Amino acid sequence: MTTVLVVDDDPQIVRALRISLNAHGYRVLTAADGASALRAAEERPDVVVLDLGLPDLDGVDVITGLRRVTTAPIVVLSARLGSADKVRALDAGADDYVTKPFGVDEFLARLRAAVRRATTRQARADEPTVRAASFTVDLTAKRIHRDGAEVHLTPTEWGLLEALVRARGEVLSPRRLLAEVWGPNHTSATHYLRVYLVQLRRKLEPDPAHPRHLLTEPGRGYRFQP
Template sequence: MTTVLVVDDDPLIVRALRITLNAHGYGVLTASDGASALRAADEHPDVVVLDLGLPDADGVDVIAGLRRATTAPIIVLSARTDSAEKVRALDAGADDYVTKPFGVDEFLARLRAAVRRSAHRRVPAEEPLVRTASFTVDLTAKKIHRDGTEVRLTPTEWGLLEALVRAGGEALSPQRLLAEVWGPNHTSATHYLRVYLVQLRRKLEPDPAHPRHLVTEPGRGYRFQP
């Protein structure tokens, strides 16, 4: 069964979409704000339907966070008709943009098209291992090995490491990492990053006081270096 994550803070719209989607054979997950949407992405929905007007975060920022967490297509449902808003949403990673009010038949057709496109671009092969001089990261199995021994990470430590590894050498700002790992309502809690980076470096770096792989970029953020 195809599962749709509906992200909207209007309970009437959520209820209407749930009834419509269930009637057409879809499973439905719901979230009423950006933080819960990012948590719900861990349940691997096949499609995300997202309103931009969320109470705790800018919808475009939520799109960017979802895109880092899932490859599922994102369809925006929004009353915002300004073309600049559409461009921002699509550039952030949305796959489609439907303005409210919308016709149910058109919405379902766009949903089916998004599912088809997603199925075509899925690659069955596993992601390659990421190797450093000190440890190996298996993004598919979510495992770390150092000197032939598996390193146990907490879910938060893994989330932080995965975000840095997937950035491919790009320096990520503290705000971006906080939004991705802890949610968009924690972007000022920079002490979280310092605590967890210290823990990661102790577990993974040969010399935690002089990190080679989890590098601080002054004025920019943090970067993973193989």
């Protein structure tokens, strides 16, 4: 049974979502604020439905905190219509953004899609060895080989490479990468990414000036291409 964590301080919305989700076979956990949401994430929900307007913490900070403890998809459910709010939420690690008021059928469809994508990503991430055209990454042993020789990476270089490889082609925003590798207090330090990507490309790319595997998507972020 799929478990959904609903994070919202509006009892009416929580009740409506609980009824709808239960009726469609979901198990429902609830939290009325950000601190409770982070504690509830320890129960390993399969998907999180999150309102940004919480009484104790900014919703984007909650997303960042959740991303430190769970890879479950996060579907934002918010009355905030501004594109800046959507961008901040998605950059922090949200998977989808639904505005209030919303249609239940569309919401459930988006929820199913988020769970499907997460299941596919997890199945791929469980594969221990990833082979690119120029190098091989053993995610279990944390080793990289290129041209038959092992490549030494620093812990930070490995953390960045692992995040990109496990995403399997998904574009990761700078904010999300910084939060995953350096922590939530460094989400504006984009120069870290530039420096470490240069180092990784020098070690792994046949032509670091024209990378084939560790790619920059202008205005969006970075992705791994096998």
